Each structure stands twice: as structure tokens, then as C-alpha cells.
Amino acid sequence: MNIIAWNCRGALKPEFQNHVRELVQHHNPAMLIVMETRVGGDRAKEITDRLPFDEAIHTETIGYAGGLWLLWKSDRVIVKPLATTEQEIHVSVKLNDLSFPNIVRDAWGQSNRLNTTVEKFTRDATTWNRDHFGNIFAKKRRVMARLDGVQKALGERPSDSLVELEKALQRELDEVLNQEQELWALKSRVNWMILGDRNTSFFHVSTIVRRRRNRISCLKNSVGEWIHEEAQIMSFIREGFAKLYTTSHLEAKLHLGPTSPWQATLSDMERDSLYEPVTVEEIKSALWSIKAFKAPGPDGLHAGFFQRFWMIVGGSVVEEIKKCFETKKIPEFLNKTNVALIPKIHSPDLRNTHIGL
Structure with a gap:
């Protein structure tokens, strides 16, 4: 993944936007950090809306100095804002699964009618999810069982191949745990950025409690x-x-009486x-x-x-x-x-x- 950081010394220069497009064309960055833009507020948003990135965070300028922008392409990275000051932007960044945006492009590339594209995307995404992820909980149990077996074998017969296999299984387990965390965080509908990373047990309990509380048994x-x-x-x-939400009235007559001076009205x-x-x-x-x-x-x-x-x-x-x-x-x-x-x-x-x- 390419990330470009650039001290532009002013984003109002005539050549600024063309320079950004040239950088994107030659380096294809997923994220762009622009420092010393000297532009903030609505004006900053107007400029970034014209650049080849679909998401952006801006900070306010300090007088006629400062101005920090973070721009990114949402189909390649997931950016979660954490905190922003006039001189700093704190975010967490995670790489997207590059195969998923292709599912979206394929569905919307065949038709521009929203109802048909949504129907096609839903079918394709269901198939993609089953083939790509499968059952996260079964995968977690399977990886943990393999990792346990490898670690026992390492204790008895250490070898370079087993060490490499252990590292690969640890990476796979981390990926599955991240997926499990996101699944339960989404189901629990709480702000995971506030409550901390990989607090899966909390999210799981939150989901179960909410479901039981909202369940109507009789x-x-x-x-x-x-x-x-x-x-x-x-x-x-x-x-x-x-x-x-049903009424027996088939029609209602519009009656406009005289308006009072204190009554709110619309201007022309x-x-x-x-x-x-x-x-x-x-x-x-x-x-x-x-x-x-x-x-x-x-x-x-x-x-x-x-x-x-x-x-x-x-x-x-x-x-x-x-x-x-x-x-x-x-x-x-x-x-x-x-x-x-x-x-x-x-x-x-x-x-x-x-x-x-």
C-alpha cells in the first residue's frame, strides 16, 4: 500500500490540484497526507471534493499557517477517526479485502438502476461471504486446534518448518480474531472505538442481553x-x-385561515x-x-x-x-x-x- 505525505505550503496555489492528480496517477496511493495547506473549514472541503479521493479529514488552520488534511480511498483502506487537533490527526487504518470492492463494482457495473443492482449485489455478496470467510467460529476452533498441535510438536521435536508453521497459524488466528471482533461489535451496535480493541466477550454479552431483552415470547x-x-x-x-396507520378519510380539505403576526412563515x-x-x-x-x-x-x-x-x-x-x-x-x-x-x-x-x- 502506498502512502504519500506532502508539505504543500499552501493548497490554494493554481497547480496544487493538478499536482495531486499527477501524484495519484504515478504512485496510486491509498492515502495522502497534506501538510501546511493553510486552508480549513468549508473551503478545504470544496478542494478535497475535487481530488481523486472519496474520504477526507481536515484540521483548522492556526491563523494563516497550518492546515492538515488526510485523504484516502475507502475501497482500499478502512479509516476510523480517533482524535483530531489543529496539529494532529489520529486514526486507525486497516487494509480492505481487495476482492470485496470487485463484487460491488460488478453489481453496479451492469446496471445503474438501484433496485436491480442491490438485488444482484446481495446475491453475489452472500456467495462471496460463504466462499471467502465461511463460518468464522468453526474456522477459529480449527486454527486453534492446529496451533495447539504444532506447539506440542515443537516442545517434543523442534524444527524450522514447525516454527514457520506456528508463525503462519498465529497470523491466521489474528485475522480470524479480528473478523470475530468486527462481527460481534457490529451485532452489539456499541461504539468499539470507545470500549477498546478485541473486547469480543463484551460484545458477545451485549448482543445476547439485547436479544433476550427485546425478544417477544408472548x-x-x-x-x-x-x-x-x-x-x-x-x-x-x-x-x-x-x-x-390507516384512515377512513379519502380526502381532506385544505383550509388556510388568516395568519397571526407571531406565526412562523416562510419568506418568498x-x-x-x-x-x-x-x-x-x-x-x-x-x-x-x-x-x-x-x-x-x-x-x-x-x-x-x-x-x-x-x-x-x-x-x-x-x-x-x-x-x-x-x-x-x-x-x-x-x-x-x-x-x-x-x-x-x-x-x-x-x-x-x-x-x-
């Missing part, structure tokens, strides 16, 4: 009878939400702006305002997936969202969602003691 129906069968519970909850400029087409910047800003690994929709894709592979998938996302604003209709595949019931009280027994999200 509910009382409207006449006070207990429902135990999963299919009946699902039907009862679905009917309740269908009634909640604000009102006119509502008719303007949605921009790429607005769509991207809305996407990046979502936490990366919050609960995904029925397609299983987190917001972090679209953020990380924006350079590949962004075009189809923008096209679909613009179409929604133009037609004033949301397609059925985008309107699908998972309803999760969050208990409002301890040990709830009725449908109305849950909050639907």
Missing part, C-alpha cells in the same frame, strides 16, 4: 388472552400497525427554494448524517456501505432519489422497512406497551 390480545405462537404474534402486531426566497431540484450535495450530506452501522433495512445494507462505496454506488443513489422528488412517488422497494418493537416498560405484555420503530 402477548395479550385485545380480549386479554395470551398469544404464544410466533405466527399469531406477528399477525396481531401487523394488524395493530395497519389500523394505526425560502418558499421558492422548495421547488428547486435536490442537489447531489444535499443527498450526500443527508446520507453522511446517518450513523454508519445503525440497523439496516430489509436488504441488509447499512448506511456505511453506501458511504464507503460512494464512488461506485453514488450515481445510482442520486438518480433514484432525484426521481422520487420529480415524480413525488417513492418506489415500493425503497418503502420497505423492518418494524422493531422497543419495550416501553419492563416485561411488557400488551401491544401498546411497545414503541414501533
